[in-house]
Amino acid sequence: MNTLADAARLRQRGNEELASGAFAAAAASYRAALVIEPGSVRAHNNLGQALMRLDRRAEAMASYERAIEIDPGYAIAYNNLGIARHEQGAYEAALRCYERALELNPAFAEAHNNLGNTLQQLKRYDEAARHFERLFDLVPDHQRALGAAFGARLACCDWTQYAEASARIAAGVHAAQPVIQPFTFLAMSDSPELQLRCARIHVDTLLPAAARLPWNGARYEHEKIRVAYLSADYHEHATAALTAGLFEAHDRQRFETIAISFGPDDSSAMRRRLEGAFDRFIDIRQMSDTQAVQLMQSLEIDIAMDLKGHTTRRLGLLARRPAPVQVNYLGYPGTMGLEQIDYILADPIVLPPEQRRHYSESVAYLPECYQVNDDRRVIAEVTPTRGDLGLPPDGFVFCCFNNHYKITPAIFTVWMQLLQQVPASVLWLLEDNPAAARNLRREAQDRGVSAGRLVFAPRLGAAEHLARQRLADLFLDTLPYNAHTTASDALWAGLPVLTCLGNAFPGRVAASLLEAIGLPELITHTLEEYAARAMELASDPEQLGDLRVRLARNRGNHPLFDTQRFCRHLETAYTVMWGRHRAGLRPESFAVPPLGRA
Numbered sequence: 001m002n003t004l005a006d007a008a009r010l011r012q013r014g015n016e017e018l019a020s021g022a023f024a025a026a027a028a029s030y031r032a033a034l035v036i037e038p039g040s041v042r043a044h045n046n047l048g049q050a051l052m053r054l055d056r057r058a059e060a061m062a063s064y065e066r067a068i069e070i071d072p073g074y075a076i077a078y079n080n081l082g083i084a085r086h087e088q089g090a091y092e093a094a095l096r097c098y099e100r101a102l103e104l105n106p107a108f109a110e111a112h113n114n115l116g117n118t119l120q121q122l123k124r125y126d127e128a129a130r131h132f133e134r135l136f137d138l139v140p141d142h143q144r145a146l147g148a149a150f151g152a153r154l155a156c157c158d159w160t161q162y163a164e165a166s167a168r169i170a171a172g173v174h175a176a177q178p179v180i181q182p183f184t185f186l187a188m189s190d191s192p193e194l195q196l197r198c199a200r201i202h203v204d205t206l207l208p209a210a211a212r213l214p215w216n217g218a219r220y221e222h223e224k225i226r227v228a229y230l231s232a233d234y235h236e237h238a239t240a241a242l243t244a245g246l247f248e249a250h251d252r253q254r255f256e257t258i259a260i261s262f263g264p265d266d267s268s269a270m271r272r273r274l275e276g277a278f279d280r281f282i283d284i285r286q287m288s289d290t291q292a293v294q295l296m297q298s299l300e301i302d303i304a305m306d307l308k309g310h311t312t313r314r315l316g317l318l319a320r321r322p323a324p325v326q327v328n329y330l331g332y333p334g335t336m337g338l339e340q341i342d343y344i345l346a347d348p349i350v351l352p353p354e355q356r357r358h359y360s361e362s363v364a365y366l367p368e369c370y371q372v373n374d375d376r377r378v379i380a381e382v383t384p385t386r387g388d389l390g391l392p393p394d395g396f397v398f399c400c401f402n403n404h405y406k407i408t409p410a411i412f413t414v415w416m417q418l419l420q421q422v423p424a425s426v427l428w429l430l431e432d433n434p435a436a437a438r439n440l441r442r443e444a445q446d447r448g449v450s451a452g453r454l455v456f457a458p459r460l461g462a463a464e465h466l467a468r469q470r471l472a473d474l475f476l477d478t479l480p481y482n483a484h485t486t487a488s489d490a491l492w493a494g495l496p497v498l499t500c501l502g503n504a505f506p507g508r509v510a511a512s513l514l515e516a517i518g519l520p521e522l523i524t525h526t527l528e529e530y531a532a533r534a535m536e537l538a539s540d541p542e543q544l545g546d547l548r549v550r551l552a553r554n555r556g557n558h559p560l561f562d563t564q565r566f567c568r569h570l571e572t573a574y575t576v577m578w579g580r581h582r583a584g585l586r587p588e589s590f591a592v593p594p595l596g597r598a
Contacts, residue, residue, distance in 0.1 A: 003036070008033075014029030023053040027050040030047035045074070055286055055291075079098060086117070098114050112132070135149075146165065147169055148184075155404055156435035157439040173189075178205040186506045192359075192504045193358050199337030203315070224254055226300060227258070227574060229247070234261045242371065247259075252279070257280075262312070293321075304323035326341050327342065333506045334506065341360065342362060342577070346365060349511055349515060350512050351365075365591040366566075366569050368594060379463055382467065385471075391471060399495070405481075422535070469489065474537055477500065482506060491517055491560065496551060497522060500529070516558060569594070
């Protein structure tokens with residue numbers, strides 16, 4: 001076999017093997033073709049594809065680069081090289097690859113999609129939205145192009161098409177179309193029923209039946225319950241800030257804990273703390289899902305806890321059932337819509353019993369509050385002055401440090417009405433991306449408020465960020481997606497949080513936190529009540545001062561920041577789950593009783 005026809009047959013065989021998932025065989029076929037025809041651009045490119053599926057990224061990039069060297073006009077290889085560099089975290093390099101692919105082929109739909117995804121990683125959301133919209137123009141039935149554009153617009157607070165786009169997306173979900181990622185959908189939908197529908201559509205699209213497996217029936221007999229926590233956030237991240245103390249608090253006489261990490265190592269103090277908090281810490285970034293599942297099965301994990309849910313691309317791990325009991329918790333505040341996930345951790349506020357039918361999981365109800373908090377979080381000793389941060393020395397400071405995608409036109413209108421009613425007041429927001437600041441200032445002016453009354457806070461280290469919150473007077477929550485970690489941040493720093501109780505899980509979290517810290521009077525039930533309560537507090541310094549005093553007192557004697565107590569409740573939940581499995585019983589909803597308090 002040494003003719004060009006032989007090389008063509010080998011390439012064709014490689015293509016068939018690649019399509020069937022036989023990636024190692026495909027790579028061998030392409031290599032054999034290249035022995036005969038070393039200048040074959042397609043063979044080099046397709047070899048790169050097979051190597052990427054084998055998680056041999058460096059070799060794959062070399063194959064793409066060789067294809068480009070042979071044919072500098074081959075747009076497909078630029079696009080594929082961009083994908084490899086994106087997965088490597090080299091976003092600027094990926095950007096250049098996609099831009100070159102689009103220079104060569106402006107109608108290259110996949111390159112528009114990939115460029116949009118990379119621009120989002122770089123927080124250039126306005127540009128990302130334009131590429132997703134171009135993708136939608138090119139491929140009107142492209143899965144999630146509409147939702148991707150909507151999500152990018154939300155992230156930079158561009159609401160020019162908000163009503164139209166949200167209506168089209170809701171209609172698409174109703175029609176069982178994969179128009180939006182479930183996590184993005186949480187920011188626009190307050191319907192548990194539609195959130196379940198969206199999650200199931202996503203799972204059915206992403207994970208065909210062949211990618212989902214039942215438990216293999218193996219039975220483990222361990223002295224301790226073996227729990228694996230899966231996350232991409234074992235670094236300086238909101239999830240790590242909440243959970244670090246939990247991992248350290250586990251009863252090592254009864255539980256063995258394993259971290260399954262598929263996110264970056266930022267070499268931070270938090271990363272080092274987390275590495276020391278587990279019995280074993282395993283980085284699976286360089287493993288395929290198949291390899292990672294095989295590893296987890298070899299570890300004989302009893303309970304796998306997914307801390308990311310629909311916020312990650314590694315949903316395929318738990319779909320392949322690496323553990324007999326699998327749990328959804330914290331990172332994704334909603335149902336997974338995946339039958340391989342047995343339980344979701346919740347509390348009766350975030351997930352009322354009458355809504356259980358909208359969850360694919362059984363519900364493990366924790367008492368007091370479902371959200372863990374770390375009672376060792378450090379607040380910087382030095383608090384800056386208001387002048388240092390561009391805040392008025394005497395005016396009332398409303399604040400919201402939620403991510404910008406949670407800000408909706410309706411809630412922003414309420415905020416602007418408050419600024420109009422409270423003289424010399426300002427709204428203090430997180431500085432996330434220039435387009436968002438630009439758009440929010442314009443929206444303020446459109447509502448009759450000077451753009452100068454919006455103050456943007458740059459991102460800081462965790463301790464410094466907590467300290468500066470002491471300068472605000474009242475934290476204003478968002479809807480339909482509440483403050484979660486940001487609400488805990490504010491309460492830990494001594495800043496009262498005013499929330500409006502939503503209908504679905506993401507919009508009920510702050511209410512759960514406020515109940516657990518003993519401040520239920522900061523929970524409202526309509527936007528009208530929310531606005532009136534905010535105005536009342538802004539007009540009554542004595543009442544607001546009393547709230548601050550109670551918050552400071554309750555921080556040490558209420559459940560919200562009692563990490564050890566939360567851990568004991570969670571361990572009880574694990575014991576019930578594992579006991580049911582060992583008894584051959586199906587998952588079933590249950591409630592953990594609260595421990596007695598001294």
